[in-house]
Amino acid sequence: MSDELRALVTGLVGDRADEWDRAGVIPADLVRKLGRAGALCPEVPVKFGGLGLSSLDNGEFTAHVGALCSSLRSLMTSQGMAAWAIQRFGSAEQRAHYLARLTSGELVGIAFSERGAGSDLAAMGTTIRAEGDEVVVDGAKIWVTGAGYADMIVVIGRFGDGAAAVVVPVDAPGVKVSRVANPMGCRAAGHSNVDLHEVRLPAGALLRGAGQPLSMLVTSALTYGRVSVAWGCVGILRACLGAAARHAKARQQFGKPLAEHQLVGRHLAELLVAEQIATRACEHASRCWDDNSPEMITAAVVAKHVSAGNAARGASSAVQVLASSGAHDGHVVARAYRDAKLMEIIEGSNEICQLVLAEHALAVAS
Ligand SMILES: Cc1cc2nc3c(=O)[nH]c(=O)nc-3n(C[C@H](O)[C@H](O)[C@H](O)COP(=O)(O)OP(=O)(O)OC[C@H]3O[C@@H](n4cnc5c(N)ncnc54)[C@H](O)[C@@H]3O)c2cc1C
Known part of the structure; x- marks a missing residue:
């Protein structure tokens, strides 16, 4: 880097x-x-x-x-x-x-989710249709990260019997972006709902490959997102480990530093293991991505699932070590605790990751 x-x-x-x-x-x-x-x-x-x-x-x-x-x-x-x-x-x-x-300063979000289509993206209702030399987009997307800052949104929707992705400028007539109020974590990430009412765009906004299966489009984009979120969770774990270790060395209770109380030391050991395991899972997923390995999709799900779970548990342990010193808005471990929980929901929740991995396990076994 x-x-x-x-x-x-x-x-x-x-x-x-x-x-x-x-x-x-x-x-x-x-x-x-x-x-x-x-x-x-x-x-x-x-x-x-x-x-x-x-x-x-x-x-x-x-x-x-x-x-x-x-x-x-x-x-x-x-x-x-x-x-x-x-x-x-x-x-x-x-x-x-x-x-x-x-790469020159314009910003973009990517929109899959809808009120009726969260984990089950096959229930998506947004439509994209070609009309002469135009493309028309209709639907309502929710929780689009970065949409509050974005110049354009890549919108995924139904296209005939398949699916498509279209690049929608946020200032196009028919687009309304409204910020999600008071998100629990990653509060400055510009999460917004995006309403698309008869949005007419030049046909060039429709990405080539329109009509392909929704699952292919979604899996491809989400695989990048899973690897990225997983590495972000490694960062959360590193921040938590640093904060917890510094505090455990500096604060004394019962006449000695917290770090010398073995039950506190256990939190630090577990945080270290969580960070190391998440890092190794991420390195494997990234190497698979760089080598275009057929294992890439599964490796990305494993990395995301392991790292998000470890970050959520690790941030909780870090708050425990800091106790009242970290239990307020504005402390890195408090922020990590809220942010990490959301990582267990996005890019495939814990449960969805487990379903995908169970399917893979069955396929490998047979
Ligand atoms: C911080 C944040 C950022 C986001 N950013 C984006 C973004 O940029 N773009 C975008 O399109 N969306 C985004 N989302 C939406 C996100 O992708 C969805 O929240 C996620 O897919 C889960 O959908 P849902 O919230 O509707 O939960 P639901 O699908 O309603 O699930 C609720 C619970 O049920 C479980 N569940 C659902 N189905 C099953 C099943 N078959 N078996 C077992 N358990 C199941 C889930 O795991 C979850 O625990 C974001 C959300 C958050 C919180």
């Missing part, structure tokens, strides 16, 4: 993550600055203006951002996922057009 990139983010975030979390917003010029540096979708190839990082290098960078600010990391995940969908499903012209914009 480029040290320059790491230093840029460290400098820009500084110690402001808690302030942004409480305000529910990251300064938009800062987000755009990172976008212009290619830091929000670092795997976009150099020929499209990106940094061309490998998944492994982007992963370590994502963990670094995740340790600083999960809201910013969430924006990276959605920008990277949308960029990947465009790279994977766009025509040569669409890739050149949109990816250049996404």
